[in-house]
Amino acid sequence: EIVLTQSPATLSLSPGERATLSCRASESVTRNLAWYQQKPGQAPKLVIYDASKRATGIPARFSGSGSGTEFTLTISSLEPEDFAVYYCQQRSNWRCSFGRGTKLEIK
Amino acid sequence: QVQLVESGGGVVQPGKSLRLSCAASGFSFSTYGMFWVRQAPGKGPEWVAFVSPDEMIKYHTDSVEGRFTISRDDSKSTLYLQMNSLRTEDTAVYFCARDRLESLRFPSHYYDFWGQGTLVTVSA
Numbered sequence: 001e002i003v004l005t006q007s008p009a010t011l012s013l014s015p016g017e018r019a020t021l022s023c024r025a026s027e028s029v030t031r032n033l034a035w036y037q038q039k040p041g042q043a044p045k046l047v048i049y050d051a052s053k054r055a056t057g058i059p060a061r062f063s064g065s066g067s068g069t070e071f072t073l074t075i076s077s078l079e080p081e082d083f084a085v086y087y088c089q090q091r092s093n094w095r096c097s098f099g100r101g102t103k104l105e106i107k
Numbered sequence: 108q109v110q111l112v113e114s115g116g117g118v119v120q121p122g123k124s125l126r127l128s129c130a131a132s133g134f135s136f137s138t139y140g141m142f143w144v145r146q147a148p149g150k151g152p153e154w155v156a157f158v159s160p161d162e163m164i165k166y167h168t169d170s171v172e173g174r175f176t177i178s179r180d181d182s183k184s185t186l187y188l189q190m191n192s193l194r195t196e197d198t199a200v201y202f203c204a205r206d207r208l209e210s211l212r213f214p215s216h217y218y219d220f221w222g223q224g225t226l227v228t229v230s231a
Contacts, residue, residue, distance in 0.1 A: 034217050036152075043202055043221035044152060055207075055219065087151050091216035094166050098151040 002026055004088050004099035012107040019075040021102045023088035028068045032092040035064055035073045038101075039084045047086070048073060080106075109133040109220045111203050116225030123193055123229075129186040129203030129222055137181040140206040140214040143188045145199035146224075155201070156188065160211050171197075193229045200224040 204218035
């Protein structure tokens, strides 16, 4: 099973700041990686897929980059509604897996 | 708009069975691959099972293989998860989710719409 390691576990920032979240895969997943946003009591929401493609309705301040084993989700200027837990997910084979998440909290 | 509504969760003893349902609306259910994804308290999501649009392909994660079975009834636009021999480690919120692509044989394995989830608690 491919293990995804997310860092940091918690990121404390203020609205307007830039957020950089990392996801490392235990082996190459090429660009088969997605990012999801989850708020308390809600289902996860697809933000980025194929490493860098924004899902429908996702604002341009969200961007994804990376390939192979190292990936980054960047939020260029944080809005209050962006504070949530973010999970990366790989789909390089049908045995998909998720990371443990990064909690993005208001400083 | 796309809606997925799960039901069937509850509290059950180890070794017992439950069947989860997911009623879909707002899209052509029969042309999308569908998934069950679960999330234990305080943990990240975990993919559980996949079924292709024509039900010819079914995958289950190793930890539920032989105990859980995914199925679908396109006439009712409903997805099911039959869960047998439940274990305490199966305790989680169970979500149904739609594949991002409308594909018969090549799902994207990205989940673009999710239900609100149904809680399954396995406890003696």
